[in-house]
Amino acid sequence: AQSVTQLDSQVPVFEEAPVELRCNYSSSVSVYLFWYVQYPNQGLQLLLKYLSGSTLVKGINGFEAEFNKSQTSFHLRKPSVHISDTAEYFCAVTPASGGSYIPTFGRGTSLIVHP
Amino acid sequence: EAGVVQSPRYKIIEKKQPVAFWCNPISGHNTLYWYLQNLGQGPELLIRYENEEAVDDSQLPKDRFSAERLKGVDSTLKIQPAELGDSAVYLCASSTQGATYNEQFFGPGTRLTVL
Numbered sequence: 414a415q416s417v418t419q420l421d422s423q424v425p426v427f428e429e430a431p432v433e434l435r436c437n438y439s440s441s442v443s444v445y446l447f448w449y450v451q452y453p454n455q456g457l458q459l460l461l462k463y464l465s466g467s468t469l470v471k472g473i474n475g476f477e478a479e480f481n482k483s484q485t486s487f488h489l490r491k492p493s494v495h496i497s498d499t500a501e502y503f504c505a506v507t508p509a510s511g512g513s514y515i516p517t518f519g520r521g522t523s524l525i526v527h528p
Numbered sequence: 529e530a531g532v533v534q535s536p537r538y539k540i541i542e543k544k545q546p547v548a549f550w551c552n553p554i555s556g557h558n559t560l561y562w563y564l565q566n567l568g569q570g571p572e573l574l575i576r577y578e579n580e581e582a583v584d585d586s587q588l589p590k591d592r593f594s595a596e597r598l599k600g601v602d603s604t605l606k607i608q609p610a611e612l613g614d615s616a617v618y619l620c621a622s623s624t625q626g627a628t629y630n631e632q633f634f635g636p637g638t639r640l641t642v643l
Contacts, residue, residue, distance in 0.1 A: 417570075422568075445629060454537075454636065454637075454639075455636050455637075456532070456619055456621075456634030456635050456636045456637055457571070457619070457621075457634040458634070459631055459632075462631075464629060503570050503571075505570070507629075513576070513583075513584060514629050514630070515561075515573050515576065515584070516632075518569075518570025518571055518572070519570055520568065520569055520570055521568070521569070521570055
C-alpha cells in the first residue's frame with residue numbers, strides 16, 4: 414500500500430514570493446507521483462506528474478516539482494506566486510504497475526496568497 | 529470539448545432521505561470513477577467502472593450506497609438512506625482505457641449536506 418504525507422496543512426505567502434509545498438510518500442513498489450490543484454467549488458486539475466525520466470518535472474501555471482527517490486519526496490515549487498494561485502493542492506501517488514493507477518491522495522495543503 | 533459534467537452541484541437533504549448524483553464523463557472515456565472527498569481530506573475512491581462493469585468497488589459501503597452505469601456512458605451514485613456522516617463532496621472522474629497510465633479528468637463535484 415502507498416501513503417502520502419503533506420507536511421503543511423496551510424501555507425500563507427505574499428504575492429510574488431517563492432513557495433514550496435512539501436510532500437513525502439511511502440511505498441514498497443515503484444510509483445508515479447502527481448500534484449493536483451483544487452480551486453474553490455471545483456474539481457481537481459492535474460498540475461504535473463512524474464512517471465519516469467528527468468526527476469525535475471515542469472507543470473502548468475509555472476509550477477515544478479522534483480522527485481527525490483532517496484528522500485521519498487516530491488515537493489512542489491513556484492518561484493513567484495500570484496493571487497490566483499490561492500487554492501488547495503493535493504499530492505498523490507499510485508503504483509507504477511498493476512493497471513488500475515488509482516491515486517492515493519494526501520490531505521491537501523491550502524496555499525493562501527496575500528497581496 | 530466538454531469536461532466531466534456532474535449534477536446537482538449542491539444538495540441538502542434530511543437524514544434518512546435518499547439522494548442520487550449523476551455524472552456524464554468526457555466523450556470516449558471508457559473508465560469512470562466516483563470519489564468521496566470529506567472536508568479537509570483528499571479524495572478516496574468509492575468505485576471504478578470499465579465501460580458498464582464495476583471493476584473496483586471494495587470501498588463502496590454497499591449497505592447504503594449503490595452505483596450504476598447501465599450503458600457504459602453516464603453513471604448514477606445513490607445513497608439510501610443518507611446519514612449525517614455522508615456530508616461530503618462526491619467527485620466523478622473519467623479517463624481513457626488502457627494498460628498504461630491515462631490521466632483522470634475530474635468533474636466539479638456534488639456537495640452533499642445531510643441535516
